[in-house]
Amino acid sequence: MAAWCPTLAIDRWRLGQDRPDPSAPLILIGETAHGPRITAVSPPARAAGAREGMLLADARALAPGLVVHPADPAGDHAFLETLALWVQRWGPWSALDAPDGLIVDVTGVAHLFGGEDALMVDARACFAARGLQVRLAIAPTAGAAWALAHHGPDRSALAEGVDPLDALRDLPVAALRLDDAVLLLLDRLGLKRIGDLAAIGRPALARRFRDRRAPAANPLVRLDQFAGRVPEPILPVIAAPVPTVLRRLIEPLRHRDLLDRVVADLALALARRLEAHGQGARRLDLTLWKVDGGVLRRALELAAPTRDAAHITRLFAHKLDDCDAGFGIEVVRLSAPWAEPLMLSQTDLEASAQQHGTSLAACIDRLTARLGAAAVAMPVPRASHLPERAQGWVTPDPTRAMQEELAFHARPLKLLDRAEPIAVIYEAPDGLPRLFRWRGAVHEIARAEGPERIAPEWWREKGGARLRDYYRIEDSSGRRYWIYRRGLPGDGRGGVPEWFLQGLCG
Amino acid sequence: MDRFAASVSFLPGTGRGTGKAGGGALPLQNAMRGAIPLHHPARASCRHTELFASADEASGAALALALARDAMDDPADHRPWLWVQDRAAIRLSGRPYRPGLPTGLRHRLIHVAAPRAEDALFALEEGLRCRDLAFVIGEVAGNPAALDFTASRRLSLAAERHGVPLWMVRLSARHDLGSARMRWDVAAAPSPSPRWNRDAPGDPRWRADLFRAHVFQPGQWIVGDDGERHSLAVFATDHGGVVPDAGDRSLAAGSGQA
Numbered sequence: 191m192a193a194w195c196p197t198l199a200i201d202r203w204r205l206g207q208d209r210p211d212p213s214a215p216l217i218l219i220g221e222t223a224h225g226p227r228i229t230a231v232s233p234p235a236r237a238a239g240a241r242e243g244m245l246l247a248d249a250r251a252l253a254p255g256l257v258v259h260p261a262d263p264a265g266d267h268a269f270l271e272t273l274a275l276w277v278q279r280w281g282p283w284s285a286l287d288a289p290d291g292l293i294v295d296v297t298g299v300a301h302l303f304g305g306e307d308a309l310m311v312d313a314r315a316c317f318a319a320r321g322l323q324v325r326l327a328i329a330p331t332a333g334a335a336w337a338l339a340h341h342g343p344d345r346s347a348l349a350e351g352v353d354p355l356d357a358l359r360d361l362p363v364a365a366l367r368l369d370d371a372v373l374l375l376l377d378r379l380g381l382k383r384i385g386d387l388a389a390i391g392r393p394a395l396a397r398r399f400r401d402r403r404a405p406a407a408n409p410l411v412r413l414d415q416f417a418g419r420v421p422e423p424i425l426p427v428i429a430a431p432v433p434t435v436l437r438r439l440i441e442p443l444r445h446r447d448l449l450d451r452v453v454a455d456l457a458l459a460l461a462r463r464l465e466a467h468g469q470g471a472r473r474l475d476l477t478l479w480k481v482d483g484g485v486l487r488r489a490l491e492l493a494a495p496t497r498d499a500a501h502i503t504r505l506f507a508h509k510l511d512d513c514d515a516g517f518g519i520e521v522v523r524l525s526a527p528w529a530e531p532l533m534l535s536q537t538d539l540e541a542s543a544q545q546h547g548t549s550l551a552a553c554i555d556r557l558t559a560r561l562g563a564a565a566v567a568m569p570v571p572r573a574s575h576l577p578e579r580a581q582g583w584v585t586p587d588p589t590r591a592m593q594e595e596l597a598f599h600a601r602p603l604k605l606l607d608r609a610e611p612i613a614v615i616y617e618a619p620d621g622l623p624r625l626f627r628w629r630g631a632v633h634e635i636a637r638a639e640g641p642e643r644i645a646p647e648w649w650r651e652k653g654g655a656r657l658r659d660y661y662r663i664e665d666s667s668g669r670r671y672w673i674y675r676r677g678l679p680g681d682g683r684g685g686v687p688e689w690f691l692q693g694l695c696g
Numbered sequence: 697m698d699r700f701a702a703s704v705s706f707l708p709g710t711g712r713g714t715g716k717a718g719g720g721a722l723p724l725q726n727a728m729r730g731a732i733p734l735h736h737p738a739r740a741s742c743r744h745t746e747l748f749a750s751a752d753e754a755s756g757a758a759l760a761l762a763l764a765r766d767a768m769d770d771p772a773d774h775r776p777w778l779w780v781q782d783r784a785a786i787r788l789s790g791r792p793y794r795p796g797l798p799t800g801l802r803h804r805l806i807h808v809a810a811p812r813a814e815d816a817l818f819a820l821e822e823g824l825r826c827r828d829l830a831f832v833i834g835e836v837a838g839n840p841a842a843l844d845f846t847a848s849r850r851l852s853l854a855a856e857r858h859g860v861p862l863w864m865v866r867l868s869a870r871h872d873l874g875s876a877r878m879r880w881d882v883a884a885a886p887s888p889s890p891r892w893n894r895d896a897p898g899d900p901r902w903r904a905d906l907f908r909a910h911v912f913q914p915g916q917w918i919v920g921d922d923g924e925r926h927s928l929a930v931f932a933t934d935h936g937g938v939v940p941d942a943g944d945r946s947l948a949a950g951s952g953q954a
Binding site: 602 | 752755790791792794806826878886
């Protein structure tokens, strides 16, 4: 539902008066570089010849009896914001349509009021009770509702399922919420009605306005929004109450220590209220009303959002040193006009972790948060005979159920990520080497066990893969390794077999 | 490495031994206890141990594992354990290989591959603060700048505070400043011949040199796992309760006796 208050500024001004005269030719003016200019016109003034945008001097020349008052655009906007919250009585979401309109989402709510027409009658009565003129319209899309409210008959509703382009083809192109410059251009092109624009065809419009990104400057986007072909998200207005706590005191306070007690109570209550909203205060206002009518204000701003009551109390304690209670303080109020989101945190977690240690899940969480999920892993057996493939790494889970694993003869304690080639001296090419050189050092093989022959996995590897002969060896100084020879001499799958060191035994 | 036969080795030619050769293997704890004043309260407080070993052999990690198993109080302890390696350590000496780990430990391993030594220290400290871990093994290659005395002290304090033992393996590292309560030099020692295949490598043996200790007397032993008692077996080679030289003596041990 779109609601348009054509005379919002005038109505609001009249609401502020004790006894307004509806027949007075009232105009509101704003100061510009070229002198005062009219921003809002009441119907009697309009009848007398005044228009929006006219210089005040020109209007005075036309109608000397104009009643002139300054406009208050900021106040109008604030009023519109409160109005946007108020219209949520007809729908869960409402959005501002500055400067004088509102959009309410009434999808699926109309039956609560007895249908769309009854809803609009109710809304009109409520607006009238507030002294506001309003034009209402309901349509399937926000664009169509806006167009109907501004340019269609009052209180008209477009039923669900009706194509707005077809039903509202006679509305002027201004109903598409376009910029003045674009409207002027369309006017010069002779496109006056929405139906004219829709009849042209998309390619021509897209080509003509291809460099216009803003929806208000691109008639094609507005047409699509009007017809509901592209979504048009509306930014809803949501009430954000300022967290405020207040204490009325039976006996006026005259002493500092009692005031400190009250401030500490208020800080605790405010912290609880902020916590309920998941917020922390950035600015705090403490207001003290005195019995003799004086008001004391103390404000402070914080570097980071906080809701630590003790911290707040301590900060205000410095601020209250110079306050003069006079005959006593009867009301104390603490509010946080500026609050920022502050997630609920368990501040005691760290302390308890210091005391009792963390759980395994918390430990793994911390490790993965810093090092990445792949860095923390747990080895699991996999069904393979190839040593490097016989173990996989998974996310740690000590309760993980293990299946039967392959029982190997003897395996090294550690396995290199890549088996390192070693230079060997051997007596026979298919036998065990006597010496090998690895990482620049020569190892003399003192004892060995093997070979343990591990054939390639033909279902995974190509046919040319060579088998491996593994040896468990110990060199002359006692170091134990796991080495293998890849291939056999004369197996027809490559040249001379190469030797690799793959594992380090304990 | 999961079948350790009962055995004892001599370190040949190193003078007076206090252990017995032949049949009876002397448990490492007994061998070391000889050097500690019995009334000393802090035998169990050695939660931080450093083992210096070459990166070209797995002796450091193997002895660390054996010591960790030896020091575990409760045989029914089924908590997981943590093995932290930095990238250099992985590149030099490889990753733990599950089929080669001791049977009781292999399904409980949680491995952390830290990209840098700083991250490895972070992971170690987090592991030490976790009450659900049986012990923590760290493996850091070289002498990274991050692993200074302060970092070492942090680890010691965390280990003692939370009672989780830390076995720190230093691969190819200098003996720099550190606050570990026990510091070992580890190298592989020739293994005994197995009974059935005399040419095969036998059960692992390590030449362990305890060169600095808080409450123990420094000493050198040949250490191996004792399959019968499931504990480390040792033959003490020297320093049977005798302090040979003041400069050779652990400062902490001296203050503990005072």
